Amino acid sequence: MRYLRLYLHFLRFSFSRAMEFRLDFFFKIIMDCMFYVVNLGFYKILFLTTPMLAGWSEDQTMVFVSSYLLVDALHMTVFASNMWWLPYYVNRGDLDSYLIRPVSTLFFISLRDFAANSFVNLLIALTIFVSALANLQTPYTTGQLLFYLGCILNGWLLHYVLQMIFIIPVFWTQSGKGFNDFFFSMGMAIERPDLVYRGVLRWVLTLILPFALIVSFPARLFFGPATPNLFLHLVAVTLGMWGLMLWLWRKGLRAYSSASS
């Protein structure tokens, strides 16, 4: 409850601040809408030439695409701006003022800034997602839908964990740009169905850098047939990645040298 109350403060602060900068507020909304149009347009064009993609029909693929747009919007709204700042906090010693507070430092630095201008985009992404679900020909029960939503939320948190794993090395390397660029390049794998990947790349994307588990695995579980192995794989890798991130975070804090005054 205490952490919820703290988060409500963060929300209040972020909305007050975002509305101070009007131009930035509206520009961000326009930019994200363009991102949605480009992504949806890409698959629409693709389906003009083929009836199926990696075993999915167009209506199924649109649910998949709208799902990763939703994950992206959630990430941009809740975590992205905080994570953008973390390397600066580490290098400039600004992490000091978070470390002295009697509250989880990871919670504080991950959730402090809620991107209020991305919140409008989150609503747009949600609308696209609901509309894609409404057009889905595959029958599903409420239970299956709730399970799918749970898996998508898990994918959103996994996305956060993976990005943190790529950011935390800044405690040792000082510059996180290379890692960050690598994360974004690999992160594009989220936008494709995992069955299009073969061989070593598939092994990497489902186990080592499990971007394919963020949306593609949940979509496969949703469209069926849902296999226990697929679900166990999702749970085990997610837990493993959380463990790895927390371990790295603790090591990073131990290596933190702050900055001279």
Next chain:
Amino acid sequence: MGMIEVSGLSKTFKVSTKEPGLLGSIRGLVNRKYVTKAALQNVSLKVQQGEMVGLIGANGAGKTTLVKILAGIIHPTEGKVSVLGFNPWDRNDQLRRQMALIMGQKAQLWYDLPALDSYMLLKEIYQIPEALYRQQIEFLSDVLQIKDQLKVQVRKLSLGERMKVELMGALLHRPNVVYLDEPTIGLDLMAQKAVRKFLKEYQREFRPIILLTSHYMEDIKELCPRVVLIKSGGLIYDGALTTIQKQFGERKKLILTLEEKLTTLPDFPAELGQLEMSENKLSLTTSRAQLNGAMDLLLKRYQPQDVTIQDPPIEEVIEDFLQKGQQ
């Protein structure tokens, strides 16, 4: 009684070095060289509840490193630290609820929001009971004379006002241990005075442990009966400020007030000190050892109306002391 105990504390940093120029950068990319820099070396000290201690040293001496270790921000390489019975780098919430760190060069409040908004968040973070929160807001804003600025965005405040709202934010939860790192840096004289007055009053009222680092000797002189001198990471003095002046003040100033105005500077052996004149006054800056001989010589030549012997300013004594180190 709570206290701080430090024993055998050392901290080293591994820093990369680079030859100048592009070639140096390429060499560094292939074969990076590192040097180990000792920021703290075998420091031991004890601070009792209610004490206000000044940490003095040149830039890079290790003062801030010491404060950051005590605050649990960085890990030491060696040594033991106990703050109110806790190991600070365990980052126990019980300890963190009882301490505050104020860095003169770093803002901790939300910049785009009024201070009162940030205080509401701090109330939640430190779980400050409503009654105490109101009492603290009332007391602190009153003593700091900052009531009217609490609803103004922090970024729109002057530097002095900003430091006051920062101080207020850091002390809202009434901490038992307060680390102040350069709290008056960059402030004008009036603001420095106001901050000092506030700290004095706060200390008298609540008796927390206060560790203060400052390059302004006025801060140390007014606030800290006890000082710790740090040079190149090592503790070279721990004791009363007045003792430094008495025991280690190498130089003395002898002033003779004469009946008549002097027109020319009299001849005086340079080895006995440096003589200066102004109106009817002759001033001699000499070493403690030479003082008697120099005074005998001057008193043989002049019959002054008044003779005074002054200790040099504390700033000079400490400067000398830091230059020479522990001898």
